[in-house]
Structure formats: structure tokens, C-alpha cells
Amino acid sequence: MSKLLTERTSWQALQQHASQLKRVSLRELNQDPRRFQDFSRQANGFLLDLSKQHLTQDTLQLLYQLAQECQLDAKIAAKFSGARVNATEERPALHSALRLPAHARLQLDGQEIVTPIHASLDKMAALVAKLHARQWRGVSGYPITDIVNLGVGGSELGPLMATHALHEWRPQAAQHLNIHFASTMDGSQLATALSKLNPKTTLFIISSKSFTTLDTLSNANTALHWLEGSLGAHPSLKRQHFIGVSAHPERMQAWGIAKEHQLTLWDWVGGRYSLWSCIGLPIALSLGMAHFKALLAGAHQLDLAFQQAPWQDNLAVLMALVGIWNINFLGIHTLAILPYDGRLAHFPDYLAQLEMESNGKSVNTQGQTLDYATCPILWGGVGPNAQHAFYQLLHQGTQRVACDFIATAQRYQNIPETQARLHLQNQHQMTLANCFAQSRLLMLGDAAAPEPRPEAYRRYRGEQPSTTLMFESLTPFQLGALIALYEHKVFVQACIWGINPFDQWGVELGKHIAHSTQAALIAKEAETFDPSTQGLLAYCHAL
Numbered sequence: 001m002s003k004l005l006t007e008r009t010s011w012q013a014l015q016q017h018a019s020q021l022k023r024v025s026l027r028e029l030n031q032d033p034r035r036f037q038d039f040s041r042q043a044n045g046f047l048l049d050l051s052k053q054h055l056t057q058d059t060l061q062l063l064y065q066l067a068q069e070c071q072l073d074a075k076i077a078a079k080f081s082g083a084r085v086n087a088t089e090e091r092p093a094l095h096s097a098l099r100l101p102a103h104a105r106l107q108l109d110g111q112e113i114v115t116p117i118h119a120s121l122d123k124m125a126a127l128v129a130k131l132h133a134r135q136w137r138g139v140s141g142y143p144i145t146d147i148v149n150l151g152v153g154g155s156e157l158g159p160l161m162a163t164h165a166l167h168e169w170r171p172q173a174a175q176h177l178n179i180h181f182a183s184t185m186d187g188s189q190l191a192t193a194l195s196k197l198n199p200k201t202t203l204f205i206i207s208s209k210s211f212t213t214l215d216t217l218s219n220a221n222t223a224l225h226w227l228e229g230s231l232g233a234h235p236s237l238k239r240q241h242f243i244g245v246s247a248h249p250e251r252m253q254a255w256g257i258a259k260e261h262q263l264t265l266w267d268w269v270g271g272r273y274s275l276w277s278c279i280g281l282p283i284a285l286s287l288g289m290a291h292f293k294a295l296l297a298g299a300h301q302l303d304l305a306f307q308q309a310p311w312q313d314n315l316a317v318l319m320a321l322v323g324i325w326n327i328n329f330l331g332i333h334t335l336a337i338l339p340y341d342g343r344l345a346h347f348p349d350y351l352a353q354l355e356m357e358s359n360g361k362s363v364n365t366q367g368q369t370l371d372y373a374t375c376p377i378l379w380g381g382v383g384p385n386a387q388h389a390f391y392q393l394l395h396q397g398t399q400r401v402a403c404d405f406i407a408t409a410q411r412y413q414n415i416p417e418t419q420a421r422l423h424l425q426n427q428h429q430m431t432l433a434n435c436f437a438q439s440r441l442l443m444l445g446d447a448a449a450p451e452p453r454p455e456a457y458r459r460y461r462g463e464q465p466s467t468t469l470m471f472e473s474l475t476p477f478q479l480g481a482l483i484a485l486y487e488h489k490v491f492v493q494a495c496i497w498g499i500n501p502f503d504q505w506g507v508e509l510g511k512h513i514a515h516s517t518q519a520a521l522i523a524k525e526a527e528t529f530d531p532s533t534q535g536l537l538a539y540c541h542a543l
């Protein structure tokens with residue numbers, strides 16, 4: 001057994017450093033006029049501002065030492081080389097290979113994998129082209145106008161987030177297609193969508209890496225019955241109204257997905273990292289293949305920077321180390337993601353899965369129980385809206401919360417020059433001003449107020465650390481880079497904590513015991529359960 005992290009020299013030095021630095025306020029640290037220059041970086045189209053974090057140059061040096069002791073470089077190299085870094089599932093984690101350009105080469109178990117990856121993109125492109133050209137017709141002969149993605153977790157969150165974020169990039173050819181998402185097990189989103197859709201012109205994507213997820217398969221069966229109820233049991237119904245996306249072609253086959261409408265991914269693509277694969281089909285349908293490829297290219301650029309840049313200029317490494325500092329040394333166990341951009345409304349939810357399903361772990365890769373904290377609780381929402389909701393807690397609540405402010409410098413420069421454009425640009429400026437004002441107030445507290453605030457209930461404590469991440473504008477390329485940046489941040493933190501970020505055993509048992517619970521609910525039996533569950537079952541049985 002190797003040393004536990006907390007026994008490492010750099011860890012203990014960081015603890016000592018933290019106990020000293022806690023005596024210096026964040027407000028005091030920010031009196032240094034060089035603070036922004038010293039703690040901000042520009043790279044890969046981003047400005048990363050760490051100047052409002054509660055740290056000094058010494059903190060960063062000690063964090064680099066910790067990363068060194070945890071062999072971060074070797075772990076990064078192992079991941080990109082295709083080593084089986086997901087040991088509990090004996091798999092590599094090669095989602096970065098999905099963003100390699102066509103001329104690149106990568107071997108996995110003696111097989112070249114970039115060629116099949118691009119063949120899969122070509123198959124996806126052919127389906128997209130057919131739907132954009134209105135050549136895909138339902139069994140009644142009408143062209144498809146509505147596409148419903150049936151998927152959950154990674155098979156929904158990435159595609160939903162990206163199609164929403166980039167809706168301004170829809171090409172003319174995609175304007176007639178409406179993309180919908182339905183994931184909830186109870187069928188509520190699907191029922192709402194079906195009530196508005198025309199079966200003759202609706203196509204479903206069954207998107208499930210495993211093709212066993214009950215939430216998705218039960219929605220798929222409901223969709224099939226809805227189509228049959230209206231169009232009859234037509235022999236081509238499944239062929240013309242369903243596309244399947246999965247790592248298991250045999251399961252798609254058994255369900256009845258036509259071979260030419262099956263898109264496959266590989267077991268080395270984790271669900272929460274799968275939007276780069278054919279799971280991203282809704283993105284490609286909405287934005288077109290060119291923009292989907294720009295998303296991949298942006299992520300690839302970040303992959304290269306992550307592997308090559310020295311740690312002091314490596315955005316993902318810096319974000320990860322600052323997170324470790326907040327969580328493990330300042331005791332801040334929650335991270336709010338606050339995009340000041342309505343287009344990124346789904347980004348906090350997307351990151352919640354990425355971070356918490358990856359790093360919500362309490363044993364290390366050697367099976368030892370950890371004596372230190374790992375993943376923070378991650379939450380958030382569109383910043384300006386959240387100001388009218390949960391910012392009260394950020395400013396005057398009892399706990400320290402770390403925040404990531406995310407904003408674009410420019411907006412609305414490409415829309416026609418009308419009165420509305422001017423107003424929208426003003427709105428954007430107002431949004432940026434709010435973003436900067438809030439992070440400043442969170443840092444300085446009352447010191448940011450123009451006059452003294454004697455009453456206790458009006459006081460702002462300040463001392464809430466935050467990162468501001470900015471970029472020029474939200475393009476497919478930049479969004480790709482943004483997502484990859486957070487992916488790598490999560491990976492670096494896992495390397496330091498010594499955990500496997502690529503498995504998710506904690507979601508399995510709940511699914512399993514739901515089967516017996518459902519059987520008991522139907523059979524009106526409850527004896528084998530704990531008293532609380534017996535009580536809940538009895539309540540339903542009595543109705």
C-alpha cells in the first residue's frame with residue numbers, strides 16, 4: 001500500500017501554510033496592485049482570473065509540489081496513451097481520442113482507433129445530411145420535422161447543454177428541425193412532447209450507451225406505442241422512426257433498430273464524456289456537422305494544451321489545484337457554477353454529473369478508505385437569475401462557498417444592426433457589470449460598499465473566494481474547449497486524490513433494489529423491507 005495522501009510532505013506543508021494564511025483576509029490579499037497580473041492567465045481563448053481566490057504564490061508552489069508527489073505528469077501521459085486508467089472496469093478513458101483529427105493515429109491493443117472514429121463520424125454525417133435535406137421520411141411519406149432524444153445522464157446532459165448553448169449557430173439546413181429531449185423515468189417530459197407532436201413527422205433517437213437503462217427504454221417503448229397507435233403496426237415503423245445510439249449493436253438489433261440507423265460508440269467512452277461521440281447526434285443535427293467538428297476541434301486544442309503547457313500556465317491544472325486548496329485546506333466543500341450567459345443555462349447541470357459522478361468517491365485506487373474530502377457539492381444556475389434567488393446565501397449565509405463565474409466578453413456583434421441589437425448589447429454590458437460586481441462583493445464584503453453599514457442584518461461578510469473564467473465569444477470551438485477544460489480539471493483532481501474518476505459504482509445498487517421494490521409495489525407485499533419503506537408501500541397499497 002502506498003502512502004495515504006495526508007502523509008505526504010507537501011500535504012502537511014499545505015496544512016501548515018493554510019493555518020497561517022487563514023489569518024490574512026482575502027480582502028487584504030487583494031490590496032496588492034499586482035494581484036490580477038500575478039494570478040490571471042490567458043491561454044486557449046480564455047482569461048482565467050484566480051486573483052479572488054484565497055491564496056498566494058507560496059500556495060501555488062506547494063500545490064505544484066503536491067502534484068509532483070502525486071506523479072501528475074505520468075498520470076496524464078498514461079490516460080492519453082490509452083492505459084487502462086479505469087481499473088475497476090478494466091478500460092481506458094479515451095474520450096479525448098474522439099476529438100483527434102483524421103490524420104492522427106492512436107493504437108489501442110494493437111488496433112488503430114482514429115480511422116474507425118472518423119468512420120463513425122461519417123456515418124453520423126450521412127444521417128444528418130439526409131435529415132437536413134428533408135429526404136428522411138416517416139412511414140406516411142412526410143419528411144421528419146421533429147426529433148426527440150430519449151436518453152438520460154450522459155446520454156442527455158451534454159447534447160442538451162450544447163444544443164442550447166449554441167442554438168444561434170444553427171445552419172439554414174437545420175432550421176426546419178426541432179430537437180426535443182425527454183429523459184425522466186416517469187414519462188412526464190415525453191408525455192408533454194407527444195401531446196404536441198405529429199407522429200407522421202417525428203423521429204426518435206434512443207440514446208443509451210448500455211442500451212439497458214430503464215428510464216430510456218421505457219420512454220422508447222411509450223414512443224413506439226404512440227406511433228403504432230396513430231400510424232398502425234407498419235413493418236417499417238421502427239426503421240423510419242427510430243435511430244439507435246449505443247455501445248451494444250446486438251441490443252439495438254434485438255430492439256428492432258435497423259442496422260443502417262444504428263450508431264455505435266466504444267466501451268472506453270464514459271457516459272458523462274460521451275457527447276463527443278455519436279451520443280452527440282442531437283448536437284450535429286441542430287448545428288450541422290461543420291459546427292459539431294468545430295466543437296471537437298476546440299476540445300482537441302485544449303487536450304494538446306493540457307498535455308503540453310507547464311503547470312503554472314496550464315488552465316486545467318491551475319483550476320484543479322485551486323479546487324484542491326479550497327476543499328482540502330480551506331474546508332470549502334461546495335462549488336457554485338455561475339454562468340453570466342443564458343445560453344449556458346444547462347452548464348451547471350452538465351458539470352454536476354461530470355464532477356460528482358467522476359469524483360464523488362471515498363476509496364482510492366488501492367481500495368483504502370480516504371481520510372480527506374474529495375468532490376465538492378456542485379450546483380449553480382444562470383448568474384443574474386440566481387442573484388434574485390440563492391445569492392442571499394452566498395452573501396449572508398453561514399458557509400463559505402467557492403464560485404466559478406463564467407462570462408463572454410462580447411455578444412450580439414453578428415446580429416443585424418437594429419435598435420434591438422443596441423439594446424441587447426447594453427443588456428450584455430449590464431450582465432458583465434453584474435458579474436464583476438458580484439464577485440467583487442463576495443470577496444470584499446462591506447468594504448465594497450460606498451458608505452458604512454452599521455446594522456448587522458445589512459452586513460456583507462465577504463471572504464467568499466471565486467474564479468472568473470472569460471472568453472471572447474461563445475463559439476462551437478470555444479464551447480468545446482470549455483467542456484474539455486472542466487473534464488481535465490476533474491481528472492487532475494482525481495489524480496491528486498488517488499481515485500478513479502471513470503467508474504460510477506455508486507449508481508448501481510439503487511437501480512438493482514428498485515426492481516424488488518417495484519415487484520412489492522405491484523404485488524402489494526412489504527414484509528421484507530425496513531419499517532420506513534414498509535410504511536411508504538403500505539400508504540400506496542391502501543389507496
Ligand SMILES: O=P(O)(O)OC[C@H]1O[C@](O)(CO)[C@@H](O)[C@@H]1O
Pocket residue numbers: 152153154155207208209210211212213216271272357504507
Ligand atoms: O447511456 P446509458 O447507458 O443509458 O447511461 C445513462 C447514464 O446512466 C449512468 O450509467 C448512471 O446510472 C451514467 O453514467 C450514464 O451517463
